[in-house]
Amino acid sequence: MKKKIIFLILGLAAQTVVMAQTRLLDKEGKARFFSEAPLEDIEATTNEALGVIDTETNKIAVSILMKSFHFDKSLMEEHFNENYVESDKYPKATLTGSLSEKINFDEVGKKEILVNGELTMHGVTKQVSIPTTITVQEKNVIVHTKFIIKVADYKIKIPSVVIKNIAEEVEVTADFNFNKEETP
Amino acid sequence: MRKYFLIIFSIVLFSNAQAQDDLLEMLDEESDKIKTYVDATFKGTRLINGHSIETRKKHNLDLLISHRFGEISGGGYQFFGLDQSNVRIGFDYGLTDDFNIGIGRNSYEKTYDSYLKYRLIKQSQGAGAMPFSVTLFSSVAVKTLKDIDYEEVMDFTDKMVFTHQVLIARKFSPALSLQVMPSFVHYNAITETQLRNDIFSLGAGGRIKLTKRLSLNAEYYYQFEPLTEDTYNSIAIGIDIETGGHVFQLHFTNSQAMIEKGFITETNNNFFDGDIHFGFNISRTFQLGNKK
Numbered sequence: 001m002k003k004k005i006i007f008l009i010l011g012l013a014a015q016t017v018v019m020a021q022t023r024l025l026d027k028e029g030k031a032r033f034f035s036e037a038p039l040e041d042i043e044a045t046t047n048e049a050l051g052v053i054d055t056e057t058n059k060i061a062v063s064i065l066m067k068s069f070h071f072d073k074s075l076m077e078e079h080f081n082e083n084y085v086e087s088d089k090y091p092k093a094t095l096t097g098s099l100s101e102k103i104n105f106d107e108v109g110k111k112e113i114l115v116n117g118e119l120t121m122h123g124v125t126k127q128v129s130i131p132t133t134i135t136v137q138e139k140n141v142i143v144h145t146k147f148i149i150k151v152a153d154y155k156i157k158i159p160s161v162v163i164k165n166i167a168e169e170v171e172v173t174a175d176f177n178f179n180k181e182e183t184p
Numbered sequence: 185m186r187k188y189f190l191i192i193f194s195i196v197l198f199s200n201a202q203a204q205d206d207l208l209e210m211l212d213e214e215s216d217k218i219k220t221y222v223d224a225t226f227k228g229t230r231l232i233n234g235h236s237i238e239t240r241k242k243h244n245l246d247l248l249i250s251h252r253f254g255e256i257s258g259g260g261y262q263f264f265g266l267d268q269s270n271v272r273i274g275f276d277y278g279l280t281d282d283f284n285i286g287i288g289r290n291s292y293e294k295t296y297d298s299y300l301k302y303r304l305i306k307q308s309q310g311a312g313a314m315p316f317s318v319t320l321f322s323s324v325a326v327k328t329l330k331d332i333d334y335e336e337v338m339d340f341t342d343k344m345v346f347t348h349q350v351l352i353a354r355k356f357s358p359a360l361s362l363q364v365m366p367s368f369v370h371y372n373a374i375t376e377t378q379l380r381n382d383i384f385s386l387g388a389g390g391r392i393k394l395t396k397r398l399s400l401n402a403e404y405y406y407q408f409e410p411l412t413e414d415t416y417n418s419i420a421i422g423i424d425i426e427t428g429g430h431v432f433q434l435h436f437t438n439s440q441a442m443i444e445k446g447f448i449t450e451t452n453n454n455f456f457d458g459d460i461h462f463g464f465n466i467s468r469t470f471q472l473g474n475k476k
Binding site: 023025027048050051052054059060061062063065067068073074075077078079081082083086087088089091092094096162165 | 206207208210211212214215218220221223224241242244281357358396397428429469471
């Protein structure tokens with residue numbers, strides 16, 4: 001009886017370890033947004049996007065600190081944080097979703113899929129379906145995505161004085177490189 | 185026996201917790217470790233009369249035009265002070281994100297001024313967070329007004345007046361920022377009516393944001409021992425309006441001068457007698473190069 005119980009304990013303990021290992025984390029994801037307006041192109045990048053994939057459940061999550069986005073023009077950066085995304089109030093943009101197709105993360109290959117889930121920014125959560133390319137390599141999993149968001153969907157207000165400087169649609173690209181051998 | 189069940193139970197519970205544990209929560213833990221600096225403690229590089237902890241970023245050139253009109257107590261005859269005006273035209277430039285230089289010319293006493301400003305500590309969030317910001321400030325001012333008493337006895341170095349300040353500020357919330365500024369003013373030479381060369385002062389001020397682009401500011405400088413017998417402490421109240429690259433500051437103050445030694449030590453109007461000047465600062469920032 002005692003032995004059985006000990007095995008049970010060991011088995012369960014092992015399971016938790018396995019579960020923990022199904023997650024891949026990238027702390028240095030790259031994200032960029034770009035908007036083209038009559039007067040000014042706006043571009044910002046970050047190398048501190050956080051991403052995690054659960055290879056078991058095929059779920060994915062991304063979190064980006066708004067303040068980690070850097071602009072060429074420092075005033076633009078200040079206005080972005082202060083007046084548009086209000087990063088003191090809403091410090092992060094997050095995405096949680098699941099992959100539209102099951103991916104075998106042990107098998108080398110490239111797949112175009114959708115990430116279906118929720119994108120939260122500026123305190124507003126929207127259902128999204130984002131086209132994503134997942135490339136599984138021997139040691140890495142590379143995730144690339146590019147999509148358009150409408151600024152107005154997230155209640156980010158652009159005053160009419162600067163409407164010519166800021167586009168209403170913003171192109172977002174993100175790239176993650178998950179190391180399969182590094183477990184969080 | 186019961187012990188084992190307890191262990192099993194706790195492991196099952198633990199593994200369940202782990203499975204349910206949101207992926208996002210895991211990322212939250214990670215993002216708490218990222219250090220970010222607190223931006224825009226104040227909208228402008230000036231609180232009202234004096235400097236705020238804010239610096240112009242690298243390669244940014246700021247053109248600052250300031251006006252102080254006459255005393256409102258002048259009444260209708262003086263058009264509530266608008267008949268007279270003092271102007272300061274100045275340029276501020278960011279050599280780096282943290283190190284600024286500035287020059288200015290004041291019509292009041294035909295004074296030239298120049299300053300150095302260094303952002304020493306930045307308030308931050310996340311790992312190793314600093315609760316406040318500190319900026320060091322030093323300026324020199326030289327009066328060039330032709331004044332017979334003054335001109336004959338003083339050479340150029342005699343006319344130099346230095347101000348050194350330690351500006352300490354904290355953004356408590358997006359709406360509220362407060363600043364204290366221990367200050368020291370040194371006159372290389374003084375006139376007969378002036379009592380001392382060195383004046384210590386403690387300033388305090390802050391801003392409350394009313395809307396995203398509008399804030400209410402206040403500033404006060406207390407002198408421990410004044411320069412002359414009839415100087416008052418400087419008081420100022422105003423609003424900041426921000427529109428893209430411009431910041432407009434409109435204010436009421438009992439100080440006529442727009443440079444540190446002037447408003448800290450030479451304010452000779454009593455705010456509470458209505459000897460108040462209406463004034464404004466307009467700043468326009470130009471970015472002369474990319475950040476890198």
